Amino acid sequence: MRNNIIFVVAFGGLIAFFIYATNLSDGGRADQMRRISASSIQIIETSPETLSAKSLNDVLPNSGQLKDSEVLEEAELLLASNDSEQFNNGLLVLNELSARENSRASYILAQLYENGIRVPKDSDKALALYQKAALSGSEDANIYVFNHYLDNDNMDADHLKEALDWFMQAASYANNPIADYGLAHIYAKGLGVSVDEQKAVEYYRKAASENFVLAYEPLGDFYLQSSDDPKKISDALLLFQRAANEDIASAQYKLGYMYEAGLGAKQDYETARFWYKKASSNHFMKANIALGLIYANGFGVDKDNVQAYEFYRVAAEAGDPVAQSSIARAFERGLGVDQDLERAIFWYAEAAKQNDGYAEYNLGRIFEEYESVRNLDDAKAWYERAANSNISEAKNALNRLAK
Numbered sequence: 001m002r003n004n005i006i007f008v009v010a011f012g013g014l015i016a017f018f019i020y021a022t023n024l025s026d027g028g029r030a031d032q033m034r035r036i037s038a039s040s041i042q043i044i045e046t047s048p049e050t051l052s053a054k055s056l057n058d059v060l061p062n063s064g065q066l067k068d069s070e071v072l073e074e075a076e077l078l079l080a081s082n083d084s085e086q087f088n089n090g091l092l093v094l095n096e097l098s099a100r101e102n103s104r105a106s107y108i109l110a111q112l113y114e115n116g117i118r119v120p121k122d123s124d125k126a127l128a129l130y131q132k133a134a135l136s137g138s139e140d141a142n143i144y145v146f147n148h149y150l151d152n153d154n155m156d157a158d159h160l161k162e163a164l165d166w167f168m169q170a171a172s173y174a175n176n177p178i179a180d181y182g183l184a185h186i187y188a189k190g191l192g193v194s195v196d197e198q199k200a201v202e203y204y205r206k207a208a209s210e211n212f213v214l215a216y217e218p219l220g221d222f223y224l225q226s227s228d229d230p231k232k233i234s235d236a237l238l239l240f241q242r243a244a245n246e247d248i249a250s251a252q253y254k255l256g257y258m259y260e261a262g263l264g265a266k267q268d269y270e271t272a273r274f275w276y277k278k279a280s281s282n283h284f285m286k287a288n289i290a291l292g293l294i295y296a297n298g299f300g301v302d303k304d305n306v307q308a309y310e311f312y313r314v315a316a317e318a319g320d321p322v323a324q325s326s327i328a329r330a331f332e333r334g335l336g337v338d339q340d341l342e343r344a345i346f347w348y349a350e351a352a353k354q355n356d357g358y359a360e361y362n363l364g365r366i367f368e369e370y371e372s373v374r375n376l377d378d379a380k381a382w383y384e385r386a387a388n389s390n391i392s393e394a395k396n397a398l399n400r401l402a403k
Contacts, residue, residue: 072105184199
């Protein structure tokens with residue numbers, strides 16, 4: 001069972017990083033957008049005719065002497081005005097800059113149309129502008145388009161074909177690791193295409209070579225799962241290390257597992273505990289279970305059931321069924337806590353709510369074995385549920401009770 005745990009993907013995921021990335025410091029640009037939004041609640045109707053009535057030189061006569069970044073600053077000031085004419089002048093300047101492949105101008109326009117900020121909301125126009133900004137080098141726009149295609153409730157065939165076409169186009173531009181990562185994810189999961197591990201690894205490797213943090217861990221997973229080659233296993237360890245250094249909790253957990261199991265490195269329980277504790281501090285509950293097992297079994301430490309219980313408890317209270325069964329066992333047997341069958345029953349039942357077959361079996365066993373709570377009807381009912389989950393011990397118990 002422990003061998004399977006390592007392949008759990010932490011970023012339910014993908015998207016948590018991208019939400020984080022778009023909230024990083026942006027040099028005050030978000031504040032500027034808020035000022036534009038707050039400057040007026042009136043939606044200003046614009047049309048190509050309105051915007052083409054003037055030229056950039058009409059609005060900014062000295063624009064020829066300004067850098068694009070300076071022209072953009074002027075546009076943002078115009079957009080923040082309560083005067084509709086000034087706002088339209090700002091739109092004109094943004095459109096001129098967008099036509100010059102200015103990624104920031106395209107991105108601001110996309111935000112305006114996506115959110116209906118003083119212009120009619122237009123999601124199609126917004127997406128086209130985000131795509132234009134992405135191809136012009138905007139990381140934020142690339143993240144937006146990634147989320148549009150791969151974090152979407154509408155994942156039908158047409159949508160997935162659009163996604164593949166987009167990422168293929170974007171990946172053809174130099175240094176676009178987000179597009180490479182998107183293609184890797186599509187081929188790894190078989191989204192609108194047949195699963196192709198070779199292509200997935202190719203694109204994960206390309207994204208990782210461009211230092212794209214999210215590519216390290218899945219590439220390491222592929223190396224670890226698909227090869228007995230010691231070199232590939234060592235490469236997986238290094239990739240998990242790189243991701244763990246970026247504070248990715250699931251990678252920290254996997255790195256801990258590698259050191260605990262002696263995969264790609266000499267077995268080292270102290271280093272394993274270090275990385276498990278890092279992952280635990282980042283609220284990755286499987287790390288708490290791993291720490292509980294280390295202390296319960298005395299792997300590289302003195303056996304300590306009290307410490308093991310505390311680690312299990314945190315994960316159990318967060319809803320992890322494995323941890324819930326672990327503290328149920330602690331209460332059943334008095335391991336690190338006083339024996340308490342009622343609390344054991346409670347926690348086994350919590351795990352059983354999540355269709356944990358062994359928790360169902362253990363409930364049957366408790367109701368059969370312990371005199372203080374014995375109830376053979378309840379025991380049989382739980383054994384039947386566990387048998388339906390293909391727990392062989394439960395089937396044997398039912399045969400025994402039938403005699």
